[in-house]
Amino acid sequence: MIVTRFAPSPNGPLHLGHAFSALTAHDLAARHGGRFLLRIEDIDGARSRPELADEFRRDLEWLGLEWDEVPAQSTRVANYDLMAHEVLYRALGVLYPCRCTRAEIAAAARETAPDGSAVYPGTCREHPVSGDTSHCAWRLDMARACAIAGPHVWTDELAGEQKARPELFGDVVILRKDAPASYHLAATMDDHADGVTLVTRGMDLFASTHVHRLLQALLGLSVPTWHHHALLLDGEGRKLAKRRESPALAELRLAGADGRALADRLRAHQLPAGISLSEGLHGCL
Secondary structure: OOEEEEOOOOOOOOEHHHHHHHHHHHHHHHHOOOEEEEOOOOOOHHHOOOHHHHHHHHHHHHOOOOOEEOOOHHHOHHHHHHHHHHHHHHHOOOEEEEOOOHHHHHHHOOOEOOOOOEOOOOHHHHOOOOOOOOOOEEEEOHHHHHHHHOOOEEEEOOOEEEEOOHHHHOOOEEEOOOOOOOHHHHHHHHHHHOOOOEEEEEHHHOOOHHHHHHHHHHHOOOOOEEEEEOOEEOOOOOEOOHHHOOOEHHHHHHOOOOHHHHHHHHHOOOOOOOOEEOOOOOOOO
16 A cells, blocks of 8 residues: 655745645555555754644645644654664664764865765764764764665656665764754654655655665665655745745635645646746756
C-alpha cells in the first residue's frame, strides 16, 4: 500500500505552494487506495508556533482533503538523540561535535553543496572539540560514513534511478545547536517510523535525498521511493515562501474563497496571476 505524507512546520502560515504539495501527496495516495498522512514538524526552536497546527488542519479541510495524523516531531526528540548518539556516535564513530559559528563556516568554506549551502571545511573534525559540548552541533564525518555505508542508489518517480552522492555535501549537521535534530535526521527517521513508502515533496529538496539515502543505509531504515514535484514560483521566479509573505491559505479561507475550487484549479495547473510552475528538476545530480 502506498503511504504518502504532508509535513509542514508551524513557523508560518501555509501558502499556495503548500497547498500544491499537500494535494500532490494526497492525490497520489488516493489514486492507489493508499494512506495520506499529516505530520507536524514542530522542532524548529522558538520559531515553532503550536497554534498554527490547528490552522493547518483547517486549511486542509477547506481544500477538501482527508488524512490520518501521526505524532508530531516534538514527541520524538528522544528517539533522534538516541539514534544519533548511540548508533552514529558510539557504534559507528561517524559523529563529532562542532562549535563553529555560521560566520566562521562561511568565511572558511571553499565549496558549495548542490543545495546551495556552504560545504563545512572540517575544522572541528581536524581539531576535535574538548570539554563541554552542550552548545555544539554534531556533524557527520562524511568520508567515514560513506566508507562504512558503501555505494547506494535511490529512485525518484519522475527522474528515475539516482546514484547517491552524499559526499558532495561535506560533513552535514545531524544534531543542531538550536533544535533537537536536523531536517536530514528527523525527516528520515520519521518517514521510516510512519511507514511512508512514497516521499512526496518539492524539487528544491531533491538534492537532500542523497544525504537521506546515506542515513537510511547507516541506520538500517526502510528505503521509500521519492516524488519531487514542481514548485510554484512568484513573479520573480522564486519559490513561494513564508519568509517572503506569500499569500496565506488562511487569509483566502477567512475571506470566503472556495477551497475545493482552488484545489481543483491547482490540480489542473490553473494558477493565480503572478504564479507559475517550475520546469525540470532543480538540483538533479
